[in-house]
Amino acid sequence: MRSLVLIGHGSHLNGESAVAVYRYAELIRQRGLFDEVIEGYWKEEPSLRQVLRTTASTDVTVIPMFISEGYFTETVIPREMGLGHQGPVPPEGVARVIGGRTVRYTLPYGVHPSMTDVILARAREVLPDASPEDTALIVLGHGTTRNENSNKIVYQNADRIRESGQFAEVQALFLDEDPKVGTWPETVRSPRVVVVPFFASEGWHTLETIPEDMGLTGTVTDFPDNPHGHQQVFYAKPVGTHAAVADVILHLAEEASGAGGPGGDTERGHEAAWQAFLKGARAGLRIGEVLVTPELGVFELRNALDEGRPGGELTTLVTPEGVRDQVRFTDGGEHRPVHTLRNLPRGWRAVLSEADLRRAMHYVYPAVIEETYAHDCHALRPTPWATTARRQTGIYAKVQKATPAQVEHVAQDVCTGCLRTRLWAGQRLTHSFLDGVPGGIPCAEACTFVVAEVREEVSGKRGGGGHSHSH
Structure with a gap:
């Protein structure tokens, strides 16, 4: 058995922040290479402190879903997950045994060499006939004064693409450090310019800041009077939302320290917790605000306040993902970073198989079943x-x-x-x-x-x- 854990930043305020990690987890789940794929977050649930408890296997690979090395990947994630490591992560990652699980922690996906191909794929989407005769490429990073590692990867990708000779010129520019993105008209000479944001997700920077700093009006913008004459800018989507990132994540997992072994076993404490829950579910169970009712060979979940309402009055969900998307927001549309707050939305029911019930409950109340069982066994400190x-x-x-x-x-x-x-x-x-x-x-x-x-x-x-x- 093998578990893969994808770690995102998440947000207390914005429900969009977690979506990219969910998407990659789904893409990887479909390929069936891991027995389970679990998402964990710094600012949502399951939290970094809880996420290992939610893995079903003793063989766990943890991949930080970040675009570059920095404070989160070197300090926060290893500290909060109890990896006993601080500072730069070696190329082969870090392996530790924690509470009976072998945990491998890798570099963030953004620093993998195959991200160069993702940059090129994004460039070709927006300008299929880019050529070394007349096209420049700008690899656009965030940059920060806090960690010198974060710009390194942008320069490395720019160098690799420059050496490949596919563009007339290749520049690394940044939002928050020199050379700044606003200087592009002086530095770039080619008549056609492709800009690829080296960002993890579509957000404030890619939608607002970058277009503003560069004077862009859409995917293609004309600049008739630039210092080097007429230029056309082609603005690509951020690298972090490309489907090929799923391949990059799998490469990282394969290359992780000691990953080629026979895999792990079922983690006994985790399995015992779920068996205790399922035993209750088969008899009908209320957990927090959720009612779990057994029906012929399946289970129904609903908000306990909707008990007795006919199914026809409720939205019926049939997948764990459907449940996840339903419970991430309150009835008023507010994001729910903490799932045990008493604001579970109403008006839905989920009809699920036993296997899907486990995943759905993991989304409704992340880590609650494992932690409660551990508490009842006097094993929760x-x-x-x-x-x-x-x-x-x-x-x-x-x-x-x-x-x-x-x-x-x-x-x-x-x-x-x-x-x-x-x-x-x-x-x-x-x-x-x-x-x-x-x-x-x-x-x-x-x-x-x-x-x-x-x-x-x-x-x-x-x-x-x-x-x-x-x-």
């Missing part, structure tokens, strides 16, 4: 707030200054709306949903949403009681 705070770095380091009263003030505001019981704050959970108490769900550690809100509280930006949305 809470992490006190002070330990979580000490681990934070970068912009979150300031939560270390929070007073107990400030932390409690945030918790009263945020955690009161959550189904979980705060073991990390010393609360006790005597019965769980596995014992028939629907809201019996443990919280072993303050989530990243709470950490972000505590940071706002310490900065004096949270205002009275309402959620601030500046993170």
